Amino acid sequence: MLSPSRFISEYxxxxxxxxxxxxxxxxxxxxxxxxxxxxxxxxxxEQMSTKLLDAGGGRINEVRLRGYVTVGVNQxxxxxxxxxxxxxxxxxxxxAAAGVVVYWGLVLLKVS
Amino acid sequence: MPExxxxxxxxxxxxxxxxxxxxxxxxxxxxxxxxxxxTLKELFADYDVVVTFSDAPATGIRKHHEVATHHPETxxxxxxxxxxxxxxxxxxxxxxxxxxxxxQMRSVIEAAGVSTGFRVTITKETPSNxxxxxxDLWETTxxxxxxxx
Numbered sequence: 001m002l003s004p005s006r007f008i009s010e011y012x013x014x015x016x017x018x019x020x021x022x023x024x025x026x027x028x029x030x031x032x033x034x035x036x037x038x039x040x041x042x043x044x045x046e047q048m049s050t051k052l053l054d055a056g057g058g059r060i061n062e063v064r065l066r067g068y069v070t071v072g073v074n075q076x077x078x079x080x081x082x083x084x085x086x087x088x089x090x091x092x093x094x095x096a097a098a099g100v101v102v103y104w105g106l107v108l109l110k111v112s
Numbered sequence: 113m114p115e116x117x118x119x120x121x122x123x124x125x126x127x128x129x130x131x132x133x134x135x136x137x138x139x140x141x142x143x144x145x146x147x148x149x150x151t152l153k154e155l156f157a158d159y160d161v162v163v164t165f166s167d168a169p170a171t172g173i174r175k176h177h178e179v180a181t182h183h184p185e186t187x188x189x190x191x192x193x194x195x196x197x198x199x200x201x202x203x204x205x206x207x208x209x210x211x212x213x214x215x216q217m218r219s220v221i222e223a224a225g226v227s228t229g230f231r232v233t234i235t236k237e238t239p240s241n242x243x244x245x246x247x248d249l250w251e252t253t254x255x256x257x258x259x260x261x
Contacts, residue, residue, distance in 0.1 A: 022149065028119055030144025076149070 004095070004103040005070045012044040016080040017073060036078065044068040045081055048107065064089070065108040072104070079108055086110045117258040118145070121187050121232065122165050124224045128216045130161065132204045139204060152192065152247060160204045161213065162192040168258070182259075186235060189254045191217070194247055206250040210239065217254055231259045 002010065016038055023033035048064040065086060067079070075091045086108035094101040126143040139160040146164040155162045168187040172180025191213045193206040214237070221234050236255040243249070 025144070028122075028145075029148065030122075030142065031148035032150065034149055 004068070004097075008044045008068055008070055008103060009042050012042040012068070013081075014040055015043040015045070015067075017041045017071075018078040018080065018085075020074065020077050041069055041071050041073075043079065043081070045108075061112045063110045063112065065110075067106050067108055068103055069106065070103050073106055081108065084110055117185060117230065118165050118167060118187055120230065121189065121256055121258065124220055124232065125163060125165075125189060125217065128163075128213070128220060130209065130212050130216065132160065133202065133208055137203070139209065146190070152249070153245070156194055156196070156247070160193070160196055161209055164190045164192070166190065184257055184259045187256045187258055189217075189256055191252045191254065193250045206248070207241075210250050210252055214252065221254075221256060226261075229261060231257075231261055233257050 017040070018036040018038055021035045021037065023035055025032050045065050045067050048066045049062075050064070051062045053060050053062060063086075065081065067081075069092070073079075073088055073092050075088055077088045079086050079088065087110070088106055089109040090107040092104035092106040095103050095105065122143055122145075126141075128141065130139040130141065131137065132139050140158070141161045141163065142155060142159040143163045144165070146166040152162065166188040168185035170183045170185040172183050174180065174182040191210065193204075193209040193213075195202055195206045196204040218234060221232055224232050233256070234254050235257045236253075238253040238255070240251050240253075241249070242251070
């Protein structure tokens with residue numbers, strides 16, 4: 001049986017992880033500037049759900065993917081999967097073997 | 113273009129300073145527009161009091177031939193606090209900080225009261241205490257009526 005990390009590296013795909021950092025605050029809004037640092041990671045990706053919602057002023061389509069990675073990813077980071085940009089919606093969930101985290105499961109969200 | 117009244121109110125309010133429960137140490141306050149990229153949990157990691165400024169609903173009044181000639185706007189300002197602990201000791205009580213903020217909010221808004229070009233007054237204070245996503249949150253919404261002069 002393949003280990004989770006080997007499974008992800010063999011059956012996963014290359015994804016651009018955009019790690020979010022917050023910078024200095026805007027004088028008017030008080031909001032911090034957001035910067036993104038790109039890196040390439042392997043992620044095993046599967047379809048999760050799609051939902052059409054009425055957002056008041058218009059309709060939006062939410063698409064969710066389930067992803068598995070062997071590197072640390074944070075909530076609110078972004079991932080470019082097959083050319084489309086998704087947000088990491090849930091804090092990545094760690095899965096451990098013998099007390100050591102070997103991979104993380106996460107949910108990605110795209111609105112179109 | 114005239115200044116956004118939300119920003120005018122933010123400038124009035126962000127002069128406020130407070131002390132923590134020990135009445136010696138300065139509390140750390142953040143003043144920002146509602147809707148930024150950070151969650152409350154992230155903000156409370158760095159700040160003791162979070163003050164957010166929202167957009168205002170407005171109603172046209174003083175109608176002349178059915179056309180409103182005046183649009184007073186009531187801007188919600190949200191003051192958010194939690195109990196903050198250092199090494200298991202409560203150093204900044206959410207409820208006490210709300211009480212201190214109440215005095216300060218009334219004081220700075222009253223001082224700004226009638227200024228050049230505008231008038232501001234607190235028309236309503238709505239306190240609440242709720243548990244949201246693991247945060248025991250105290251929130252008071254100050255409704256600030258802004259009128260052009």
